[in-house]
Amino acid sequence: MQTFDTVDELHEFVEMLLHRIDQRYTIGRRAVVELLASSERPLSISDIETRVPEIPRSSAYRHLSDLQKAGVVRRIAASDEFARFEMAEDFLHHHHHLLCSSCGQVIDVTPTRAFERTVARMVDELTAAQGFRATSHALDVIGHCANCER
Amino acid sequence: MQTFDTVDELHEFVEMLLHRIDQRYTIGRRAVVELLASSERPLSISDIETRVPEIPRSSAYRHLSDLQKAGVVRRIAASDEFARFEMAEDFLHHHHHLLCSSCGQVIDVTPTRAFERTVARMVDELTAAQGFRATSHALDVIGHCANCER
DNA sequence: GTTGTAATGAGACTCATTCTCATTCTATCA
DNA sequence: TGATAGAATGAGAATGAGTCTCATTACAAC
The missing domain is CATH 1.10.10.10 (Winged helix-like DNA-binding domain superfamily/Winged helix DNA-binding domain)
Incomplete structure (x- = not known):
């Protein structure tokens, strides 16, 4: 980076x-x-x-x-x-997104190292079987932002 | 399910x-x-x-x-x-997606339990700080499918 | 400065998606 | 079973994000 x-x-x-x-x-x-x-x-x-x-x-x-x-x-x-x-x-920084399904807002969030290590390992497993070459990944969390959540 | x-x-x-x-x-x-x-x-x-x-x-x-x-x-x-x-x-089954950025194909892949436990924990951490209520999540792996990869 | 090429602006165009409305279905009740 | 009101459908028009065109402008290299 x-x-x-x-x-x-x-x-x-x-x-x-x-x-x-x-x-x-x-x-x-x-x-x-x-x-x-x-x-x-x-x-x-x-x-x-x-x-x-x-x-x-x-x-x-x-x-x-x-x-x-x-x-x-x-x-x-x-x-x-x-x-x-x-x-x-x-x-x-490498990061992921929280997507609010009410207002469409996108919030950036930064994952921990440990998490990213797990993700990387998992991505390898998943893709190997398919002959797929991964270039990047994105974890999107869908839900409602603080504003829309009331 | x-x-x-x-x-x-x-x-x-x-x-x-x-x-x-x-x-x-x-x-x-x-x-x-x-x-x-x-x-x-x-x-x-x-x-x-x-x-x-x-x-x-x-x-x-x-x-x-x-x-x-x-x-x-x-x-x-x-x-x-x-x-x-x-x-x-x-x-x-709960699953994630491999997206081929050459041809647009989408492939479904199923994660392991262990992985999903980690994801769930992580999602909680990430969202709590933002007051965000998660309803679901999606891990997209971007890259090239076996077909396009030559 | 001149000149060839790349970048820009304005607006036309494309095409995935949504909307409209006249018609067709279907659940309900007489 | 038939009548009826509301829901679902089909056909095509409308919308609008994103792309393309082309005449104009900026810039790099000499």
């Missing part, structure tokens, strides 16, 4: 990942990265539109898709109909 | 769940349930359309949504753009 002391280091690393796939690190992409990196939780397109209204929708989608290809950003399918985006795990 | 010795018992249970929410168990819904219950893997709408062409798309969607409300069916967001459907876990 990478850690970044300064925002500049973050941007440098992103730039490197983009360069790998022959992409430039432009103003618009930088704005998206800055927003996602400073956000506590995964953001939907409309969240992004609200907070950075000067980026048009089509560009936002394109930036996210390019950043995803570069391994900077991760797309997650929530329990409601729209996708959400967050920084890839190289930029964050 | 329910187990069903005969198809009739399955249908009886589904009917009960539908009645709870004042819904009838009609021919169309029965056909959808029979298809999902006999399928090895989660099905997309176009899978369903192919195998039961006499059910129109709009009705299939409505049946699935009604059956989901009744707790008979579960909708899963795969890595590609379309949703897939399978019987709810009361009708199946």
Whole structure:
């Protein structure tokens, strides 16, 4: 996992990942990265539109898709109909998601080491029999967030 | 978990769940349930359309949504753009999913008891701090299926 | 500065999913 | 058994998230 002391280091690393796939690190992409990196939780397109209204929708989608290809950003399918985006795990601690099935909110939670060791072992078992090569995993807990739970 | 010795018992249970929410168990819904219950893997709408062409798309969607409300069916967001459907876990063993990010295929896998005990404990820890009430969880393993892996 | 290529913005387009509404079924009760 | 009211259905229109196109703009390299 990478850690970044300064925002500049973050941007440098992103730039490197983009360069790998022959992409430039432009103003618009930088704005998206800055927003996602400073956000506590995964953001939907409309969240992004609200907070950075000067980026048009089509560009936002394109930036996210390019950043995803570069391994900077991760797309997650929530329990409601729209996708959400967050920084890839190289930029964050490995974590899982609590999905509120009432309001669609997504909350990040960090697992213990012990748990992740168990998960990794289990994933190996599960996939080996199927000839499946795992690249990542996600544990989603579905339920109701504190707000919706009353 | 329910187990069903005969198809009739399955249908009886589904009917009960539908009645709870004042819904009838009609021919169309029965056909959808029979298809999902006999399928090895989660099905997309176009899978369903192919195998039961006499059910129109709009009705299939409505049946699935009604059956989901009744707790008979579960909708899963795969890595590609379309949703897939399978019987709810009361009708199946508790299981997790391998998602192929190349072809979108979804494979069901059954975890060991030990693993699920660990998961349950972990889920409790994670959610308690957030005031989140968990109703279920899903472990998705993302990677490439045997077919796409060459 | 020029030039070739990549990135962007605006809006058209696609297509999975949902909605509408006229028609058909079905449970219930006379 | 028939009548009737409410529920379910089918066909197609509508919605809207996400993608694509293409004319314009920015940028890197010389």
